[in-house]
Amino acid sequence: MKRYVGRRLLQLIPVFFGATFLIFAMVYALPGDPIAALGGDKGLPPAVRAAIEREYHLDQPLLIQYLYYLKGIFTFDFGMTFSGRPVVEVMADAFPWTLKLALMAIVFESVFGILFGVFAGLRRGGVFDSTVLVLSLFLIAIPVFVIGFLLQFIIGVKLGWLPVTVDQSMSFKSMLMPAIVLGAVSFAYILRLTRTEVAENATADYVRTATAKGLSRPKVVVRHILRNSLIPVITFIGADLGALMGGAIVTEGIFNIPGVGGTMYKAIFQGEAATVVSFTTILVLVYIFTSLIVDLLYAALDPRIRYE
Amino acid sequence: MLQAETSSQAVGAQEAAEVQEQAQDHVQEQANGADLKPLLEVKDLEVAFQSSTGTVPAVRKANFSIYPGQTIAIVGESGSGKSTVAAAVIGLLPGTGKVTGGQILFDGKDITHCTRKEYEDLRGSKIGLVPQDPMSNLNPVWSIGFQVREALVANNIAKGSEAHKLAIQMLEHAGLPDAERRSKQYPHEFSGGMRQRALIGIGLACHPKLLIADEPTSALDVTVQKRILDHLENLTSELGTAVMFITHDLGLAAERASYLVVMHRGRVVESGPSLEILQNPRHPYTKRLVQAAPSLSSQRLSAGVEAAQSAHEVSDSSSEQSDSDEVLRAENLVKVFDIRGAKGEKQELRAVDDVSFSIRRGTTLAIVGESGSGKSTVANILLGLLKATSGEVYYEGVPSSTLSAADMFKLRRKMQPVFQNPYGSLDPMMSIYRCIEEPLRIHKIGTREEREKRVAELLDLVSLPRSAMRRYPGELSGGQRQRVAIARALALNPEIVVLDEAVSALDVLVQAQILQLLTDLQAELNLSYLFITHDLAVVRQSADEVIVMRDGKMVESGSCEDLFANPQEDYTRDLIAAIPGGSIPLWSGN
Structure with a gap:
């Protein structure tokens, strides 16, 4: 190890x-x-x-x-913008928003994606399975901004359960809807990936052996089906964290969030080279870091990988 | 519809009933003699699978009993329902399988319709399972120790550090050396035999009253098989565990169990004391099974009359020109692999170490050895799939290392392989026609019509109906697929066929058929075979010359008869002794 x-x-x-x-x-x-x-x-x-x-x-x-x-x-010296503001300050404004948003989205999509995926995979072809499959197909097929506006209109305007846009304090409540919208498509992918893996692993010989030992069903599912199914899911989640950090332009736009996506978009159009380079550099570092975490998680989940 | 590999003789209902009565008599006798209540009683058990076209019965009115401490074996080919019976007993019927009738009484209690909770209480602590394939039955992501411990904890035998200690003890009992250290290791660090020991440890961890051993050693070498089964026998007799042994190998069953239950197409066709069944089988199916059992008493198979005659002519003509007699010669083959050691340092593995032999035209050379002996590496070198580190292969006197790529391509036409796994060696996306035609197409032989004609001929040759052309590998049985693989190997009119464990994945009856087919083809087409196998019983039936390999080296070589009659090396003697049921005299027909 x-x-x-x-x-x-x-x-x-x-x-x-x-x-x-x-x-x-x-x-x-x-x-x-x-x-x-x-x-x-x-x-x-x-x-x-x-x-x-x-x-x-x-x-x-x-x-x-x-x-x-x-x-x-x-030395955290990323130069100045055209207006003479240090790029570090621009980053300090934008990154906390995006980081919080991305993390919330990751937690949402992982927890619910894996949970729903396990239940669907264990009862493949059942009512729950068919329902969530159709739902996930919807999420994948519909563009993000449609989902965003739809949720904003129904939950925010009509029902009034959650704020329509975020507030400056970055409260959990106001960030919840954008996080769900941001994580929606990945949630659908994680669900489908988990479902397929679980369905396949559930018929593995070692699962039968585990059952024959006298283990209860929940223990068999968690220890012998879920752990083996998580490896490809972890890969996806890791790659997705990087993507969510840089690619939240649409969601940030809909909910009026002053995050990385919007700042980058503006900087590119205004030709702010220092800002673009610095932001890109940070995003690359985030990618490298998350793939390191994924590799370490891999090794923790699958002992065979430690010895490659 | 293709016919099933073994065309069964229909069992009349009356006959079946009679047989079952006999079976019951035996049970009765035993019960009276021992004055015991049966531990497990299977009464008129019926199991069926739900399919899109309706219910498919898998077990039909099966009856048998197991007494405490007794070992019985259920024998039958794949699809006979033997594993389904076992799965029904432990409540692990796969997919849509359901008990549709009859009773399973365990300790006097009907467990046919247990709830999930009741089954959980039963499994592990009262009924243990040792599954078939050690490679796939351990979870690769948990340590061996954990997987044993889990069984102890789940059945409330022990907890925490006590469970840890018990698990190590159990692994030691199961014959795992250095159990303390090895219990921390993961399945991929274990050999097949070691994994099977771990699985036996798991199966017996909670000292169940009944152990179901479902083909526990069919994936292992004979010598490992013998050691593991000896150990299992000692262990279960020590613990007083009753064993339900499931196998397709009659010799193995007779050697390990006192009582046999023979199943065929979901029915128990015969049951009784092992020796009686082997020496005096009554049911026609059992008779065929006994005849097909490869044991030491088997002789070299001979081809059918016509084929033998033509073979005679060929061998007459070839014996005149003795120089061309030798079709292939390997001299001092060495193959070294670089591998990484436990600490990442570089190591050398001499997989093949100074191996020399020659094959005469029209004969069979068998290379025998356990896994890791280097026998398959030799085959790969001959086929040109691997490059030898040193040494030379002469094909009809021409050293193959001097051949150009184009000549090598031509040489491949003359040397064709048939591999072990008939499920893995045929592309599932290709029709049988395409599978067999592919070598012809690659070598640009004939027009479309000619190739189609040739494929039809080849199917005739391996006794498959021509209608099989339009089918896909997934629709065929294991034996039929192996026939297709043989037809594909023969497509290019090869002179040498390399058979790498070509029959070891098949049931005894199918194995006998394929071996006969190979023998007939050899006589008819004057083929030379290189037979790679771990099974000495098969060697006896099909080889002229034998090489025994161990750890890359040749241990012994000679003619097949000499080797069996008078083995020179201890290792060869061990191998011969490990053939299951070899010492049991069989019923010899009619």
Whole structure:
């Protein structure tokens, strides 16, 4: 197990450098000259241009510039926006929203997806199974914004159970509906994945052996069916956390949440290079981190993987 | 409709009833003699499966009893209902299976319609199970110790650290060496034999009164099988456990059980004391089963009259030119694999270590050995699927390492394999026609019409109806699939057929049929066989020359008759002694 964890951690190093270098190199290769643009139609005097280039280390070779960029990442110095606001502050505004939203969505989709999936998988072809299958198909087929507006209208406006938009204090109650909407599609996928796995594992020989030992049904289900079924589900949930962090633009828009998605969207349109690069870097790091967690969970669930 | 592999003789209702009466007589005799109440009584048991076309009966009016401490065996081929009876007793009928009639009395109480809770109380603590396939019956994600402990805790035998201690003790009893350390390991770190010991430990953990052993060793090597069954026998007699042994191997059943119940198509066709059934079988099905049982007394199968004649002609002509007699020769084959040791360090595994042999045209060479002996690696090297680390294979005198890729391609035409698992070696998405035609297509032989004609011929050759062409592997029985695999191997008119455990997955009767088919084909087409097997009884029936392999090395080699009559090495003697029921004289027909 130690070897496995050690190897996974070591693997992070090349992934981190590879991913950050790619982001950096892509921005470097972008056409256009922001410094020239600063001078407008008149153009900049060569001395000023040189001074700016020196300030941003643009006179250095690519690799040195990359190292400066890395230094920035490690010292939380992500540069300034056009308006002169440090990018770190922009991040500090946006990330808590998205993080809370994504975590709530993950908890919602995992708990209910797995729970419903287990019940459906154990009684495949039953009434419950058929009902949740149709429901999940709906969720997958209908675009997120339709689900969002629908819930907003029914639960928020007509029934008045939950607030229509979030409040600034990020209260659980106001975040609940956006989290459900954000997690809806993944909930459907987790449900279907769990259902298939459970149905397949339920007929495994070792499950029969466990029953023959005299174990009660709940113990057989939890220990011998569920644990074996969770491995592919965990993979999906891990990949999904990364996706939810960066891809919540629509949901954030519907519920008026000032999160990562919306901020990125704006930054891209306004050509805020520093913001885009910094946010992308953080999201890449989140991805790397979650896949590490997934790998560790794998090993905890399946002893065979520890020895690969 | 394809006919079933074994065309059964219809059992008249009257006859069946008679047989059952006889069975009851035996039970009565035993009961009177021992003055005991039966532990388990199965009375007129009927089990049926619900399918889309209606109910399919799997067990029809089965009757038998087991007395405390007694070992009985239920014998029959796949589909005979023997496993279904066992599943009904422990309340684990799969899918839509249901008891539709009769009674199962355990300790005098009818358990046919138990609630789930009542069954949970029964399982493990009163009725234990040792399942068939050790590879799939342990949960890969829990440690062995945990899986034994679980049984103890679930049946309130022990808790916590006491359960831990008991579990280790049980594993020790079951014959697992170094149980303390090994109980922390996971199933994938265990060999098949070790897993089966763990499963026996689980089955007996709570000292049940009855143990159901469902083909507990059919997936294991003969020598391992013998050791494990010896151990199980000692253990159950020590604990006074009654054993219901389920097997398709008559020899094994007779050796391990005092009383046999023979099942065929869901009916108990005969039952009685083991020796009596083996030496004086009454029912025609039992007679066939006894005749097909591969035991030491079996002789080399000979081909049917016509085929034998043509074989004679061929062998006459070939004996004149003795140089070309040798179709394949392997010299000093070595295969080394790099593997990772327990701590990740690099190690070498000499899977094949200095193996040499030759095969004469029209004869069969058998390579015998346990799993891990390197016999399949040899086959893969010959087929060109693996490259030997050193050594050379000569095909008709030409060293294969000098061949170009194109020549190798041509060589493959002359050397075709038939593998062990007839379920795995046929693509389920291909029709039988496509399966057999594929080699012809790959080697660009003939036009469409010619290929179709050839496939029809091949089906005739392996005695399958031509209508089978349009079917899919999933619709055929194991024996029929193996026939298809043989037809596919023969499609390219090969000179050598490599049979890698080609009959070990089959029931005794089907096995006998396939072996006969192979023998006939050999005589008819002058084929050379390389027979890879762990089963010495099969070797005796089908081989001319034998090589015994162990840990990659050749232990002994020689003609089949010499080897059996006069084995030189201890290991060979062990292998021969491990053949189940080998020492029991059988009824020899009519």
